[in-house]
Amino acid sequence: MTSGEASPTLTVTIPRLNRHPSWVHFLASVTRLVDAHDCARQVGAPQVIAPSEQRPGLDSGVFPTVAWRLLEWLRDRETEGALDYTDITPFVDDIAPLFGLAATDVQYIATLLATPTLLRYADRPDAEASTFQVKSTSDTALLDKQRRGHAYRLTRVGREAIGFAGGYFKWIHASAEAQKLLIDLRNGEYLSFRSMAQRLITRIRSESLEVLRAIERPEVDEMRTIYLRDAKKFTATITEVRKVLDDVQNELLRPEVREDIDSWSAGQRAEDAVTVSDMNELIRIAFSALRTLQMRLSTFTVDVQKRDRALVGLIRFDSIAKGLFMLPDTDVRSAADYLAGVLAGAGPLLPDLVAFAPAQLERTIKIQRRHEKKPPGFRRIGVPVVVKDRLDTFVERNRALLLDMLGEGPVSLTKLMEDDRIDFQDLQYMAEAASLLVSPLIMLHDDPKMRIRIGLGDWTTWTLPDGWEMSGRELIMRYEPPGSKDGVKSKGRAA
């Protein structure tokens, strides 16, 4: 088959948990990093538009597969003992018909892998440095090509690529990865310990999140299949990791280990130092993450066995909103109550009362008095016109009579209100009459030889014109010279 004849293919979208070959994980992890390297963005450009999700190249995806297979083929030749250049013609003959390619297509891929390219990156020697350095490497070819013909061998970078892909952290390897913590601890590789612990925690958490997704998205059947199939292996790995973490914790309790860590840490820069406490904290987090993973796995298993989860797929809320508009009047009569019922279950419930605690009651149960219109005071309206207060008007009208009454003896509130000679037309409330007694200054009294004294008398009950009764202490006003011993001196003394 030639390159022009594409074989019938099936495009398969593989769910997240349905593991790809490890080299695909490796490639996926660097794709966007390579894009970052290749982007021709001007520094300081204001646009922050997301790059295209499409990639140039063939949709069939055959070339990266051929490239990886070539790397693996050459690795296999090395494993067999050939450390020299190997003619790839047998590989080309095998692979080209398999993917519907021409021999030249495969040769092109081999040439591509053997061509170096320049990779630049910026680096700061340390956190305090004010400038960064541009570093670069062109050590990027994965294959060495013999000068003539089609013979190739892996470069160091090519072997590393295979190594990186092979090092993909599978959950099943988690206990072996955890063992590295012990190895690092026993060999004084404390920085490595930190990064290994972080790697392990990330892996546990990531697995935990995947299980949660499987619980929350019951429609993702692939996840169920994988977890159910691997449930025993999965649980066994958790147990193994916990055992290793126990060992690490015990190791960290040994005095000689702690001393060694302390002395090593003292000689490090602040950002590189790893203390015993840091290590214990990392192990604690790992334990906690492991516990959560185990709980979720258990929930998931029970959930699957019950098989009674409600059908919860993707809900088209926008369609529901449109459907709501279209409800005919025959269905809508009780719609408001029904919708209110739905919202009462899932909507934002708010307190009916403003307060629940006594401390909050002050503003809610205090009687809200209607604000009476303020009596006119000395306010200025445009031009300075003085508007007199009702009390002032009252005093002005009755001042002489009041002073006469005071001259005759003490004047109580009762006496004041019962005296027919006093004109109360300016006052509207009993309180205003009382305020006259407690505020003698408004009497405008200006005789320095006399004083107006105020005092309290007995308990009294007044019957108001509208039938209401009011009780309180009698208020008594006296007019007497300063220093008079005859005045009201204490509360409660009878008038």
Place this chain on the structure above:
Amino acid sequence: MSGLIDYERLGRVSDLLKRQRIIRSAAQEGRVRDIEIEASEILRSLRDDEREALDALLRGGGWELQEYDDAMPGVASRARVWVLIRDAETREGSPLSLEPAWLRLALRSNETRATTIYWFMFIWLQTLSFLYERINRPVSAVSEYVSGIIDRDELEERIQERLDEIRALGDRVMVAGPQEGDATERQRLPIAQTLLAGEDGHTRASDIRRRVGAFLKVMEDGFMIERIASDAGSERYRQTLLGAVQINQSYSSGLIHLVPVEQTLAEMDRRLAAETAPGDTADAA
């Protein structure tokens, strides 16, 4: 160790829970109030019998207390979050209700309760569309509550668009009706009519803005959404853990009845097909 149950402590926690329905021991951003920290310390220190007593106390009022740790996305490292979930079947005896929400969403004091409810439901469905449908998230995917974003401007635009669509559709329905030019067909869509008619017979952009503003504030005060930091000039919110758990919990007893039957049937078909051929989704290229 067991002992006397300190109902005073339980009462303080219960009181705060009923006021705000979510208690965090720490937040990823911003500060947690002292009263919340105090309540979370009480919750952490409860003995088993005290916790049972608290659960019973809340259950009596139709509530369920759920606890999450930092394995849930959005919960601060080493923190705990407690959410008070409403039992959708319990309607009575709660000091919390939607009545304050109706009052705050109504544009006028004489607006009918039904009008306010239609508006609330309509805006609510659009926000759920942003939080779930747009990011391809089923209601059971609680842990993805941090992913959906509601942008106020976008929400207002969406509502305006939907109203315009329905208005156009309404006109078409009228023209195609048995009596051309007759308003009887329009009468048959009372909710649409309510939403399309504002004070002067036409819902204005300013009305939508006021409704959306009041709605978002009510949702925020009800701890269903929280405002997130965004560029100057934009107002963005995301769902809270409480909002996500509550929707998931009450979906089967309320929201599900709003889903069109055709959609439910299509979903069942899809699931049946997936169960018949488990594995990969495929299409011929």
